[in-house]
Amino acid sequence: MKQPMDHETMAMRAARELQDGNVVNLGIGIPGLASNFIPEGRSVIFHSENGVLGFGPLLDESDGDVDLINAGGQFVSAMPGMSFFSPADAFAMIRSGHIDVTIMGGLQVSERGDLANWMMPNRGIGNVGGSMDLAAGAGKIIVTMEHVTKDGQMKIVRKCSYPVTGLACVSLVITDLAVIEVTPKGLVLREVAPGYTAQDIQAVTEPKLIVAKDLKEVSL
């Protein structure tokens, strides 16, 4: 039976990419959930663009402090070793390669790893926030998104039709259906959701996928 991954499962899968000692920036939504699933024994340092490093889990609104938020406006908790600094310093960290991994949402990812995630063209106006800086500067960029839009449009495409956030910047795409790596040779299908075949994934993916020799079901 075909079983797409839910958001928690996608976040769990994304969290597996985080290595011990990594400095990590998480977007809101599915990426943010990944902070709940850091593999046992790994220390990960969370970074946010508004000027904070080393914070802990998200807090419920009622426990939150307006002076301790992430760039998505979520309340976060204090942790030993945390530090505050300016946004210019926060983005200096990003551009200079001090952020090992970022997990972001996506509207479209192209064959060569171009990312579009800052503007819905039909709105006519976009919120760029820190997305272009992360796209330009973060070490490894993981995109978590649905494999297709609500009305069935493909989101993994030959060329982005939406305004791009960054060129050739994405390393890994984790959708509800598959885990796809961006390589110099093209998109490599590495893992599929339970019950899905490579053909199923190709049917909803515009560029030709290279199927990994060791293609397997997503494991967490």
Add this chain to the structure above:
Amino acid sequence: MKQPMDHETMAMRAARELQDGNVVNLGIGIPGLASNFIPEGRSVIFHSENGVLGFGPLLDESDGDVDLINAGGQFVSAMPGMSFFSPADAFAMIRSGHIDVTIMGGLQVSERGDLANWMMPNRGIGNVGGSMDLAAGAGKIIVTMEHVTKDGQMKIVRKCSYPVTGLACVSLVITDLAVIEVTPKGLVLREVAPGYTAQDIQAVTEPKLIVAKDLKEVSL
């Protein structure tokens, strides 16, 4: 009787230029002495390039703390309202026009206010330090120097023969013999040391001086 100003007198004269609330950067030597002669009732905030604002008087070596120095390597004292920051921040203040006055030494000053003070050509190597940044950024630049070199060479010249520190940057020159203002029309002789005439000063000054209508003896 002709009476050149000694270093303390020159420093006292320079200190008179400091207005209440001014942020001031002082070079070593005669400029540094000016901190001892701030006119009564005026609050002046001292800045140094190594990353400190609002320090107090120079200290004797025996009272000094190696962690509280100015950019000239002199020990300074702590004051209420003092702050520490990085050199990049210290020079950001300079370049962005937040330093109202700097008093520096000089090797040569030209007719149009070019300053040479970072390199003795016969040494073949120079210490630029923060001098070029101050020349480019400080609001009002006052140069204190002897009127002529030890071997009688003129230091106020038509054009600097020494490597320049900055172009058209000097506002006021205070020598042991005179106070000279740099104006768009040329050098204006405003004050002379006791016993000196305008002719005496012109005789040791290469460019033609404009003698102020209200030329007077230096008063402190």
Add this chain to the structure above:
Amino acid sequence: MPINKVLPSFAAAVADIPNGATVMIGGFAGPGGMPSNLILALRNQGARDLTVISNTAGLPGFAAHTGQTIINQSVLFENKQVKKLIATYPVPRSMSQISAFMKAWQAGEVELEVVPQGTYAERLRAGGAGIAAFYTPTAVGTQLAKGKEVRTFDGRDYLLERALKADYALIHAHKADKMGNLVYKGTSRSFNVHMATAAKVTIVEVDEIVETGELDPEHIVTPGIYVNRIVARPKERR
């Protein structure tokens, strides 16, 4: 005279902002670090044709507690005081929310320049650091690079970006001493710290004013020479 930059009211602090001024407004987006009382005073003062430089145009409910009343930049758009906005995150996240800015923008009443947030932070810093322009790798190849110089350094493309400066900055800090030295609280430091350096006149709304000398020189984040006017929040509005 000991330096004392404290003013008695928010109204007095913003009284001289003229029509057509460029005004930076600090904070990130939520109530933390937002100079709400200064914004309200500027709304009441009424200066028009402002160019506003601010991370957002006011995001309803962002990082706020339920039921918390938040005064932010939005009131200036409601009151039609703004002719241009420079921002990174101008509209609500959800397409179903319509903000005062969004309405004004849709009506063609306000011009918008969208800037990537890191470029925005760096442009503010450059404005306060006497740096005219800089080359950043951010936004190369995107529509926000349109019209901007691209230059290659060591095999990588960079965009030329210019400094941002303003006539006035309205910011929030946690504590000020009377000379204007400032400390902030947590993530509410945000853009306040850059704007303080990049405006001709910096006006600070603070939770608390202390005597000069009470702030540890190691902990001061904004040295007082950047600050022109200080007003304390009334205790009940902290």
Add this chain to the structure above:
Amino acid sequence: MPINKVLPSFAAAVADIPNGATVMIGGFAGPGGMPSNLILALRNQGARDLTVISNTAGLPGFAAHTGQTIINQSVLFENKQVKKLIATYPVPRSMSQISAFMKAWQAGEVELEVVPQGTYAERLRAGGAGIAAFYTPTAVGTQLAKGKEVRTFDGRDYLLERALKADYALIHAHKADKMGNLVYKGTSRSFNVHMATAAKVTIVEVDEIVETGELDPEHIVTPGIYVNRIVARPKERR
């Protein structure tokens, strides 16, 4: 695993610095903020053909107490380990003093690039901020502008200056926690704080190591992600 970057010895901390490396050396000029034990370890380790980026080349007696023994960059020039120096204040103030660097320079053994101090600070910051280059008004029209692009913005001339980066930074801080978060002391913050961000490997000599969590998050000056190795000074050499 809780992060712990503490190493047992200065020798271990610099052991892998290879011949030909670019090494930043922190501090300003005097003993305050100078990573003396790391410099000594690098001297003993012997790596040659180094490019050293440092405010000075060692200034005898600068900001020191009489009789105080000061180990600074000078030992690397004495030991002929340096092929190039990038500095703002390379030689002693007095023409009668001759430093180890001055001798090596006069003998043509070491290349020198002199940089205005503000440009030097900004180039270090740019190196740690992913900014490739920037336009500064400093040094326009001087011999230090030779070969550099001049460009006019709003009627004023600026020089294009490039970022400085390094393989290693040897710096001094007052306290570190085990994650590498740093605080400094007074004016000894100096170039240490910029170099920490601009090198691939940052090695810190500290007066004291504390447990992670002991430093106030508001007061940390260098966040730990910039720091790779920490060694504490023996108490008698603080």
